[in-house]
Amino acid sequence: MTTSFNAELGILDRVDGSASYKFGATSLICSVSGPIEAKARQELPTSAALEVTIRPDVGVSSTREKLTEDKLKSVLGSVISTFLYPRQLIQVVVQILDAGEAPCYVVRELVGCINACYLALIDAKVGISESFYAKCVAIEQNTGKLILDPTDRDLTSSKSHHAVCFSLGNGKSKSLLYSESFGQFTEEELLKVLDFAAEAIEQENIGVRKVISEAVSNDYVWMS
């Protein structure tokens, strides 16, 4: 199996967890700090607060990033075991290095953000209830063929694009955490995309697990 992504854990020194993630033309860095002291405004009495910041590759962040932050927050909110850290803060920052798609799309960016966050959370050892992973799929205009990890060119000539995130248990795609689809498509196509993405996520997870395994064994060199 050829790996369609490049990832590295623990690339930043001064944060608790970090990861770089690159697939195709899209590449980003994610850092996680936490549990740290929350500002009074953010503090929640029974669970950890989540702060997500996305910095775009070009220019300053705008409402576009705000929306992506919101999407990312909804995914992270359902997987991070926030009850473990009452009144604390988990701070997630994603720096996009290359969006790899035209500014009118955010699908590759979102998928990259989710995956980079997963790896950075694993590196920070912040408690999460399950593994998760995302993939993007496009449906080709004429043939209706499903394209995994569409490039910018594929996106412009596609009739719809989808970002799908599944949770993983024992290497199998389990429940749907997040999915968004834009364009023109039918119900059958949507369900097909979900199954297709679930399978692709399982496939890629073998490689992701290897990356995590390497990072963990790197922490415990003296044991071997």
Added chain:
Amino acid sequence: MTSETATAANSLKLMPDVLARVAPDVSLQKHLHLGLRPCLRKFEEFRHVTVDKTGLGKYETEDKNGNILGSSVVKSGDTIVLCGITGGIVEDEQEAIDDYRLKLEDGIISNEETASSSRKNATVYPVVQIESGRTGPPSEEEMILSQRLHDTLLSSGILNTEDLKISLSLKSRDENGEVSIIGPDQFEAKKSYSFVLYASIQVFSRSGPMFDLCWGSLVAALRNTFLPQVYVDEDQLDIRMPVRSKGGEKATISEEYKLVCDNAKATKLVIDESMISWSSTFGVVTVHSKDGDIDMDSGDVANEDVLLADLEGEVEDTTVDRRIHVVTNGQTLTSVTITGGSEGVPIPRDMIRKAIEQAKRRSNDLVQKL
């Protein structure tokens, strides 16, 4: 856990509105057990929606001084959403004009790719304001709503960049001062311009998620938006200005077009009627079996997932995390977003199917109204 709260509630005798505030999840479950929602609607019952014209548009009224090109008002329950469309004119990017694909457009190259890329989807720039008695910068919800409207409209294909292109006419005066207008077929401007549309959406008495109504008002407003006829005023055409730059080289700035919008003449904004869509938001909630309560004949099934259509009120807004959000024209889907599922509480496939089916039915019903 639930039984404890139930006994506590019995001894405390909380009023419904107090319970809804202190324990929204308990309040929701109590309502659902009765087969009702906190807003007293049935599970899959939508609120009635009325869509109206406001009569505020510049080309709808006698008063020609306004700058609103199109508008709408959408009412549902207590909520009122007002949408006004305004516009501006931008010079097209030279790069885009020089694009060979656009020049060779008319059937010379019949490649699918060039055809699709030259007919790009357009969008508007919405600003959503939710009136809540506060001032200051827009809240996170407002920013997210605005951006979502922008993204959804862009991918929906309702608007097209071609239809926002301005076909310029020339307003010319002869020696006697008689004004004559040379139409776009005889006059060719050196530069090309396009309209850019803005939408200002105001929400009064928000109750629950606002995307559906904002989307409805935006589409309704676009349907009765008029774009003015634009002229180049000859008096100010082709002014040449010599400019001396630092290096001593001479340059000339010319063709400072003065564009004038006609106050009376306007054409209806072309939108793809077949893509007109309605948006529906659903919540997925698990109804827990009633522990402790002795109610044998109600026939409650243990832990059943139910679909709640058109979320309303604070209780549903705060406790329902699993949401399915569908934008459809009745046949094809334009946007589907599924959020909030997690390991313990997944979003079942049949709920997705059911939501899509309901959204299509709703859309077929409402698109006529827009």
Added chain:
Amino acid sequence: MSGTLIIPGDTIELGTESGETSIGPGITTNPKDQSIVYPSTAGLLKSISKRNKTIAYIEHNTKRYIPTIHDYVVGVVITVFGDGYRVSLANYSQPVVLSALGFPNATKKNRPHLKVGDVVYAIVSLVDRDVEVEIECIDPVTGKEGGFGQLNGGTLFDVKLAYARYLLFNSNAEILEAIVNKCQFEIAIGSNGKIWINTENVKTTVAAMNAIVESQQWKKEEIVKNVNKIFKDVL
């Protein structure tokens, strides 16, 4: 010493035949249903059996040190105030409080005089999320000094938290034995990833420090060879 890699989402096989099993760091139960046990971090699954009881935990290396009661820690005094000191256990984290009375036989009049920058070896005595974490330099078992207190001379350096724990709980760790053969030294290992070491002269101190820091990346069989090399280079 090695365990199997486990990541969130994997099912944990907890040995049920040996009676009760306690779960330790890295393993969590669902707050709504305590019978669901799942791994919340990626790491190596370990289990220790002792008298019909099993403790299962996930060995994982974090970067942030979170004080836990009875942890042995090495800290640096960063503020001196009326009743005590504020001590930093980790960079970019909240400092903890060391009371002036948190020393053996200390009274209002007879108390140690620490300055900013002094290094102390202490034990975490109070962890409560509503108040500041407190440490003290008294052995909780004997009430005596027990090796805690100010650390004079020597040098202070950081290692991975997991490595610090390993050295702390394995006093016969290969790397320490290898250094023993080279020089005499005093060492204070903190669970917070800070290690203080002092030998008879600066050169051997530097060599010992380098050996410990670098040994995080050594395999067991390389230790003796590498330690010999480091000491040879310095001396």
